[in-house]
Amino acid sequence: MHQVEEITELVGGVLGRDAIGVYLHGSSVMGGLRPASDVDVLVVSRRRMDEQGRRALLGGLLRISGSRNKARPVELTVVVQSDVRPWRYPPTCDFLYGEWLRADYEAGNLPRPEPMPDLALLITMALTGDRPLTGPRPAQVLDPVPQADLVRASVAGVPGLRDGLDSDTRNVVLTFARIWTTLATGRIASKDAAADWALAHLPPEHRPVLEHARQLYLDCPYSEESWSGALRAQVRPHVDRVRAEIDRLRLNPPRR
Numbered sequence: 047m048h049q050v051e052e053i054t055e056l057v058g059g060v061l062g063r064d065a066i067g068v069y070l071h072g073s074s075v076m077g078g079l080r081p082a083s084d085v086d087v088l089v090v091s092r093r094r095m096d097e098q099g100r101r102a103l104l105g106g107l108l109r110i111s112g113s114r115n116k117a118r119p120v121e122l123t124v125v126v127q128s129d130v131r132p133w134r135y136p137p138t139c140d141f142l143y144g145e146w147l148r149a150d151y152e153a154g155n156l157p158r159p160e161p162m163p164d165l166a167l168l169i170t171m172a173l174t175g176d177r178p179l180t181g182p183r184p185a186q187v188l189d190p191v192p193q194a195d196l197v198r199a200s201v202a203g204v205p206g207l208r209d210g211l212d213s214d215t216r217n218v219v220l221t222f223a224r225i226w227t228t229l230a231t232g233r234i235a236s237k238d239a240a241a242d243w244a245l246a247h248l249p250p251e252h253r254p255v256l257e258h259a260r261q262l263y264l265d266c267p268y269s270e271e272s273w274s275g276a277l278r279a280q281v282r283p284h285v286d287r288v289r290a291e292i293d294r295l296r297l298n299p300p301r302r
Contacts, residue, residue: 067181075175077236166199229295255284
């Protein structure tokens with residue numbers, strides 16, 4: 047994929063020998079890219095980036111990523127190896143780029159180091175996917191994430207998820223399904239596979255919302271997404287039911 051090559055060349059040009067490895071994760075390694083999928087990339091670095099490096103990497107990503115550049119959105123995360131190996135929670139992210147942050151970055155803000163529970167999920171997906179773009183295999187540079195921290199990271203964003211229910215319905219519904227699946231099975235599944243698992247465990251009246259979100263994920267770019275009035279009315283009751291299942295598993299985790 048030409049875009050992946052551009053990302054790899056950009057990272058190499060900015061970080062140079064500080065880049066230990068560049069790894070795909072997310073949809074690229076879990077079931078394949080869908081019409082609205084991001085290209086998810088994890089970079090493991092030897093040291094924190096300086097101001098010049100942050101500006102150079104950000105500028106390159108603003109040019110490579112997103113529909114205005116006739117390309118897929120890129121989500122790129124840089125982590126310093128010593129911040130995650132040996133593993134501890136919460137991990138620190140050195141640099142994060144995503145299209146949802148574009149307006150802030152175009153306004154002059156720079157990605158800065160900050161705690162990022164989601165790194166537990168990203169690292170787990172990178173290890174499972176085992177798709178280095180440069181550098182050694184991920185298991186040679188990253189420690190596995192303990193199951194307890196995978197659960198903590200999965201539920202960390204739950205309180206704020208509902209805030210995006212009206213503006214990002216598809217992704218919020220699928221994310222709740224994935225969190226439920228992760229807590230129940232101990233594994234991170236692709237969004238459609240997580241939806242399949244959740245659908246098999248939902249009562250019939252709560253299935254239509256997730257069935258529709260799954261189909262949108264498989265077939266539909268965001269620009270063509272639509273929800274009927276009847277389905278829209280079912281979204282919050284559906285999320286409440288899945289949230290109750292997540293809370294139940296969080297308080298009483300299954301034995302494995």
